[in-house]
Amino acid sequence: MLVLTRKNGETIKIGDDIEITIxxxxxxQVKIGINAPKNVEILRKEIYDQILTENQQASQDIFSLLHFLKENSPTGKP
Incomplete structure (x- = not known):
């Protein structure tokens, strides 16, 4: 992890097209401004982690449903 010290109003560049300003x-508490292209998704980590958890749970639910349908189908196919 890179740790930088910045003062209010100072900016950090990431690549050519992302700027983070204090x-x-x-x-x-630190308030930051992020200037990035519209195609770059920016999320707070706790929201990102929640989305990952929900996606993993949904994937498991779908797998369980397909397994249930296969086990209870007369042809053995969902």
Missing amino acids: VSAKND
Whole structure:
């Protein structure tokens, strides 16, 4: 992990087209502004992790449903 020190108003560049600007930093809270192309998805990590968990659960549910349908189908196919 790269750790950088920045002051309010200073910017970090990631590649050619992503900029992260420190909007304000007070006490234990930092507000950042992110300038990136529209095709770059930006999510808070806790939301990203929640989406991954929900997608994994949905995948397991579909697998279980297909297995159930196969086991209960007269032809052995869903």
